[in-house]
Amino acid sequence: MSGEIRRYARLWARTASMSMQAQLTYRLGSAGFLIGKVVRLVFFFAFVAAVFDHVQTVAGYTLLETALFFLTFNIVDMIAQVFFRGVYNARRTVNEGDFDFYLIQPCSPLLRMVCSSVDALDVITLFPVLAMTAVVLHRLPPLGFARGVLYAALTLNAVALVFAVHVAVAALTVRTQELENAIWIYRDVMFMGRFPVDVYAAPVRWALTFGVPIAVMTSFPAKAFLGLLSPAWIAYAFALSAAALAASLAYWRASVARYTSSSS
Amino acid sequence: MRKCLVTAALTADALTKDYRSPIKEPGLMGGLRGLFDRRYKDTRAVDAVSFSIQEGELVGFLGANGAGKTTTLKMLAGLLTPTSGTARALGHVPWRREAAFQRRLSLVMGQRTQLWWELPAYETFRLNKDIYGLSEQEFRASLDELVDMLDLGAHLSVPVKKLSLGERMRAELAAALLHRPSLLLLDEPTIGLDVIMQKKVREFVRGYNKRTGAAILLTSHNMTDVVELCRRVIVIERGRLLYDGALDALVARYADHKILRARFSGPFDAAGLAALGTVMSAEEGRAALQVPRERVAASAAALLRDFPVADLDVEEVDIDDIVRRLFGGA
Amino acid sequence: MKKYLTAYSIALQETLQRRWTLLMDRVGGFAVVLSLYSFWNVLLGDKATFLGYTRPEMLTYVLIINVLRSFVFTGRGWLLVGEISSGRVSSYLVRPLRYEGYALALDLAQKTVHVGSAFLEIGLLVLIVRGGVFVPRDPAAWALFALAAAMASLIFFFLEFAVSTLAFWTSESGGPLFCFELFLQFAAGAFFPLDVLPEGLRRLLSATPFPYMVYFPARVLLQKIPPQEAVRMLAGESAWLAAAAAVAAAAWNRGLLSYAAEGG
Numbered sequence: 123m124s125g126e127i128r129r130y131a132r133l134w135a136r137t138a139s140m141s142m143q144a145q146l147t148y149r150l151g152s153a154g155f156l157i158g159k160v161v162r163l164v165f166f167f168a169f170v171a172a173v174f175d176h177v178q179t180v181a182g183y184t185l186l187e188t189a190l191f192f193l194t195f196n197i198v199d200m201i202a203q204v205f206f207r208g209v210y211n212a213r214r215t216v217n218e219g220d221f222d223f224y225l226i227q228p229c230s231p232l233l234r235m236v237c238s239s240v241d242a243l244d245v246i247t248l249f250p251v252l253a254m255t256a257v258v259l260h261r262l263p264p265l266g267f268a269r270g271v272l273y274a275a276l277t278l279n280a281v282a283l284v285f286a287v288h289v290a291v292a293a294l295t296v297r298t299q300e301l302e303n304a305i306w307i308y309r310d311v312m313f314m315g316r317f318p319v320d321v322y323a324a325p326v327r328w329a330l331t332f333g334v335p336i337a338v339m340t341s342f343p344a345k346a347f348l349g350l351l352s353p354a355w356i357a358y359a360f361a362l363s364a365a366a367l368a369a370s371l372a373y374w375r376a377s378v379a380r381y382t383s384s385s386s
Numbered sequence: 387m388r389k390c391l392v393t394a395a396l397t398a399d400a401l402t403k404d405y406r407s408p409i410k411e412p413g414l415m416g417g418l419r420g421l422f423d424r425r426y427k428d429t430r431a432v433d434a435v436s437f438s439i440q441e442g443e444l445v446g447f448l449g450a451n452g453a454g455k456t457t458t459l460k461m462l463a464g465l466l467t468p469t470s471g472t473a474r475a476l477g478h479v480p481w482r483r484e485a486a487f488q489r490r491l492s493l494v495m496g497q498r499t500q501l502w503w504e505l506p507a508y509e510t511f512r513l514n515k516d517i518y519g520l521s522e523q524e525f526r527a528s529l530d531e532l533v534d535m536l537d538l539g540a541h542l543s544v545p546v547k548k549l550s551l552g553e554r555m556r557a558e559l560a561a562a563l564l565h566r567p568s569l570l571l572l573d574e575p576t577i578g579l580d581v582i583m584q585k586k587v588r589e590f591v592r593g594y595n596k597r598t599g600a601a602i603l604l605t606s607h608n609m610t611d612v613v614e615l616c617r618r619v620i621v622i623e624r625g626r627l628l629y630d631g632a633l634d635a636l637v638a639r640y641a642d643h644k645i646l647r648a649r650f651s652g653p654f655d656a657a658g659l660a661a662l663g664t665v666m667s668a669e670e671g672r673a674a675l676q677v678p679r680e681r682v683a684a685s686a687a688a689l690l691r692d693f694p695v696a697d698l699d700v701e702e703v704d705i706d707d708i709v710r711r712l713f714g715g716a
Numbered sequence: 717m718k719k720y721l722t723a724y725s726i727a728l729q730e731t732l733q734r735r736w737t738l739l740m741d742r743v744g745g746f747a748v749v750l751s752l753y754s755f756w757n758v759l760l761g762d763k764a765t766f767l768g769y770t771r772p773e774m775l776t777y778v779l780i781i782n783v784l785r786s787f788v789f790t791g792r793g794w795l796l797v798g799e800i801s802s803g804r805v806s807s808y809l810v811r812p813l814r815y816e817g818y819a820l821a822l823d824l825a826q827k828t829v830h831v832g833s834a835f836l837e838i839g840l841l842v843l844i845v846r847g848g849v850f851v852p853r854d855p856a857a858w859a860l861f862a863l864a865a866a867m868a869s870l871i872f873f874f875l876e877f878a879v880s881t882l883a884f885w886t887s888e889s890g891g892p893l894f895c896f897e898l899f900l901q902f903a904a905g906a907f908f909p910l911d912v913l914p915e916g917l918r919r920l921l922s923a924t925p926f927p928y929m930v931y932f933p934a935r936v937l938l939q940k941i942p943p944q945e946a947v948r949m950l951a952g953e954s955a956w957l958a959a960a961a962a963v964a965a966a967a968w969n970r971g972l973l974s975y976a977a978e979g980g
C-alpha cells in the first residue's frame with residue numbers, strides 16, 4: 123500500500139514537473155493568464171474595500187470578516203485549480219485519445235485525468251492569498267488555537283468536496299463527450315461562494331447548503347473560525363464530503379464502464 | 387501435468403459492441419425538437435467476432451474503413467466494455483483493467499500519440515518508467531535497446547512537436563514498448579509515413595516479435611505491411627468475421643488466376659493472345675495476360691512455343707485487388 | 717447576404733443541438749446574477765438607496781447585466797484563436813466570403829439563443845425577488861438603450877476579434893485573450909455599477925471604451941443620464957466603435973500578411 127502511495131507521489135511530481143516545463147515554453151500565454159488572475163483578485167479586493175467605504179457591515183460582517191470569507195473562497199478554489207487542473211482539459215483529453223492511453227496503463231485513470239497537470243501560475247498566485255489570509259487571521263481578535271484547527275480541517279474538507287465535484291465532472295465528460303466545458307458551470311456557480319452565504323435569501327441559502335453545497339465549501343470554514351457554526355453543522359459538513367466522494371467515485375466507475383472512446 | 391507448448395495469448399469469444407448515437411433531425415425545427423426530445427439509434431460495430439491468437443504469433447487484422455477493426459482492438463486492450471461476448475488476453479479479462487494485465491500490454495495507434503507535445507520524448511519515457519514501475523536498470527536496458535533499434539538517439543532531446551512524422555512514430559513505438567509488453571496491438575502503425583519509414587517500422591515490428599516472442603495483432607490499410615509481416619490474417623467486414631486463416635490460403639481462394647507477363651523480341655500476333663487468357667494489356671512489345679490457375683502451365687508453354695518471347699514472368703495477383711474483391715468492392 | 721443568413725441559421729441549429737453546453741452556460745450565468753443581486757440586496761438593507769440606486773433600480777441593473785452578458789460578451793474569440801492556430805482559417809480565406817461577416821453571423825446566432833434564454837431567466841427572477849423592478853416609461857430610454865447595447869456588442873466583437881488575431885503571430889494568444897476578457901468584464905461594470913469605485917479610478921475608466929459595454933447602457937435604461945448627455949455619449953460610443961472596427965480590420969489584414977508570409 124505504502125509502495126503504491128509512493129509510486130503515485132512520484133508520478134504526480136513527475137507530471138507536475140512536466141506540465142510546468144511545458145507551460146514555460148508558452149511565455150506570453152502564461153503571462154496573460156497570470157495577469158488575468160491577478161487582475162481578478164485585485165479587482166475583487168478593490169470592490170470589497172470600496173463597498174466598505176459606504177457601509178460598516180455586510181450581512182453583519184465587518185470588513186475583516188468579509189475578507190476572511192473571500193480569502194477562504196480563494197484558498198479552496200486555488201487549491202482545486204492547482205491539484206485538479208486536469209478536469210479543465212477533460213474534453214480534450216477524451217477527444218484526442220489521451221484518455222485511451224490512461225485506460226490501458228497500470229495507473230488510476232481518474233488520478234491521471236484529474237490531478238496530473240499542475241498549473242504553475244496557480245501555485246504562484248496561491249502564496250499571496252495565503253499570506254493575506256494569515257494577516258487577516260492575525261488581525262481578527264484572538265479566537266483560540268482550536269478554532270484555527272477547525273478552520274484548517276473544514277478547509278481540507280471543502281477541498282475534498284471540491285474534488286468530488288471535479289470527479290463527477292470528469293465522469294460526465296467521459297460519459298457524454300459532449301460537454302464543452304462542464305467545469306465552467308461549476309466555476310460560475312462557485313462565484314456565489316465569494317460572498318458569505320448569509321447575504322442570500324433563505325431559499326438560496328438552503329440550496330447552497332444542501333443542494334449545490336457551495337456554502338459548505340466556502341462559508342463553513344470561515345464561519346467555524348468566527349464561532350458561528352454549531353457542532354451539528356460541522357458534522358454535516360464532514361458527512362456531506364464523505365457521501366459526495368463515495369457517490370462521485372461510483373459515478374466515475376459507471377461512466378468508465380460505458381466509455382465509448384472517440385472514433386478512429 | 388505436461389505444459390502446453392503453445393498457449394493462447396488472446397481469445398475473443400463472440401465479441402459484440404453496439405454504439406448509441408443521437409439522431410439529428412434536419413432543419414431548425416428539428417434542432418429545437420432535439421433540445422427536448424432526443425432520439426437515438428444503435429449501431430452494431432462489432433458482431434459476434436471470435437478468434438484466438440497464440441503466443442509469438444503476428445497476425446494481420448484486415449477490414450475496410452468502419453468495419454470494426456479499431457473497436458475490436460479497443461475492446462481487447464480493455465478500453466471498451468463489449469455489449470456482449472467475452473475475451474481473454476494474457477489470462478485476464480481486458481476491460482477489468484487489472485494492473486498485472488496492463489503491465490504486459492501495449493496499444494499503439496497511428497493517429498494518436500501519448501507523447502507530450504511540447505517536451506522531448508525522453509520526458510514521456512521517464513513518465514512511463516514511473517507508470518509501469520520499471521527499475522532504473524530495466525528502464526536503461528530497455529531504452530538503450532529501443533533507441534538503438536529505432537535509430538532514435540539524436541531525437542530524444544528534441545521537443546516532440548519539432549519531430550517529423552516518422553521520427554515521432556518511432557518515438558511512439560519506443561514509449562509503448564519500454565515495459566516490454568508480451569501482447570502488442572498495433573492500429574495503423576504506418577499511416578502517413580513515407581515508404582522508407584514504413585519499411586523501417588515494419589522491420590522493427592518483425593524484429594520485436596522474433597526477439598521477444600510477443601503476440602502482435604496489427605491492423606493496416608497498407609497491404610504491404612500485412613504481406614511482409616503476417617502469415618495469418620483475420621478479415622472482418624461490417625463487424626462480422628469474414629475470414630481467419632493463412633494469408634496464402636486467402637490468396638489461393640480468391641486469386642483463382644495468375645498473371646503472365648511477356649516481353650517480345652519481335653512483332654507478335656496480338657489477336658492470337660486472346661486464346662491463351664484474358665488480355666490485360668498488349669503494346670510495344672509487351673503483354674500481360676490473366677490466366678486461370680489450372681491453365682497457367684499450358685498457357686505459358688503455348689506462349690513460349692508460338693510467340694517470339696524474350697522474357698516471361700508468372701506473377702500472383704496483386705493482394706490489394708484480392709482484398710478489394712473480398713470487401714465486395716470493384 | 718444570403719450566405720451569411722445560411723451561416724446564421726446553421727449556427728443557430730448547432731447551438732441548440734449542444735443542449736447541455738447551453739444549459740450549463742445559462743445556469744452558470746444565472747448563478748452569477750443571483751449572487752450579485754443578493755449581495756446588493758444585503759448592502760441596501762433598510763436603506764432607501766445605496767450609491768444612488770433604489771432596490772428596484774439595483775435589480776434592474778442586475779437584470780441588464782444578465783442580458784448584456786449574453787448580448788455583448790459572447791464573442792468568438794476562442795474559436796478564432798483555435799481556427800488560426802490550427803490553420804483551419806485557410807479554408808475560409810479561399811471561399812468567396814468575408815471572414816468578419818461570417819464570424820459576425822455565427823456570433824449573432826449564439827447571441828439570439830442566449831438573449832432568448834436571458835429573457836426567460838429574467839421572468840423567473842422577477843417572479844422570485846421582492847421589491848419589484850424599475851421599468852422606464854419613456855420609450856426614448858428604451859430606444860437609446862437598444863442603440864447603446866447594439867453598439868456595445870459590436871465594439872466587443874471587434875475588440876475581441878483584434879485581440880484574437882494575435883494568434884497569427886503567436887500560438888499563445890489564449891493568455892492575452894483571457895486577461896483581456898477578465899479585465900473587460902470588471903471595467904465594463906458587468907459585476908457592479910462603476911459608481912462603487914473611487915472617483916479617480918472611475919474617471920480613468922471613462923476614458924476607455926469599456927464602460928460603454930454595460931455601465932452606460934444600464935444607466936441609460938435606468939434614466940440616470942439626461943437625454944442630451946446620453947446622446948453626446950452615444951456619439952462617443954460610435955467613435956469608439958469606428959476605432960475598434962478599424963483596429964480589428966488592420967490587425968486582421970496584417971495578421972493575414974504574416975500568415976501568408978509563413979506559408980500557414
